[in-house]
Amino acid sequence: MPACPLCASDGGQLVWRDERLRVVLPDEPDYPGFTRVVWHAHVAEMTDLPAADREALMRAVWAVEAAQREALAPDKVNLASFGNMVAHLHWHVVPRWRDDRNFPESVWGPAATGRGEAVGARRRAVRERLPAYLALLQARLG
């Protein structure tokens, strides 16, 4: 079994952490603002965690969603926890726009066609707001 990448590293730029979990900004060039909430311990499923830990993890997910909505004003927020490739509990919190690369498909689905210029302009606009987003998120996480 190969070493787990989320045990070996943070999995992105560290935004915030406490004793149980961390919030990171992974390198997802098509999706500025894409944020992950990673449980520190190597656990596969939400129902492997005691209820109090599940609640703590979801509170962080809601804080990320709320900060994205306030600072980035996406058209939609997408939430997902798969773990098919890396079975170490982590949540994807993805701000979505109607003109992004895959909308209305998930970011793991087929890319839309004829969206090159809109995608570039959107990415630049979102990237400009990232410092404000990260500052707000850190304030919210406390």
Next chain:
Amino acid sequence: MPACPLCASDGGQLVWRDERLRVVLPDEPDYPGFTRVVWHAHVAEMTDLPAADREALMRAVWAVEAAQREALAPDKVNLASFGNMVAHLHWHVVPRWRDDRNFPESVWGPAATGRGEAVGARRRAVRERLPAYLALLQARLG
């Protein structure tokens, strides 16, 4: 704006409901056991809900995950809430197997190749366990 399909119908075979939410088994032929938890009210984002409602919704999601693990023994459970096409709050709870149609991609990603026979055998085996799964899930949801 077109009528919302999750306001117009249950969105699948009704497994359980209370005053706030319902659990349905949609018609997903490639994925027997694929279950959705649907909030009754037309709300777009988790952070549109008060915390107590968010907790009630996630408790149902965890109950579905736990029943899938106990009755269907999947290799992994996938959780997602997108709402890009239908912006009415609903969670996908998807039991996954290493030989299913898309593994390790999400079920919204590209299909794997060379998996025809395994997929058919897996689907039949899971379908046989669905009555036990639904009975357990209803018992858990109370």
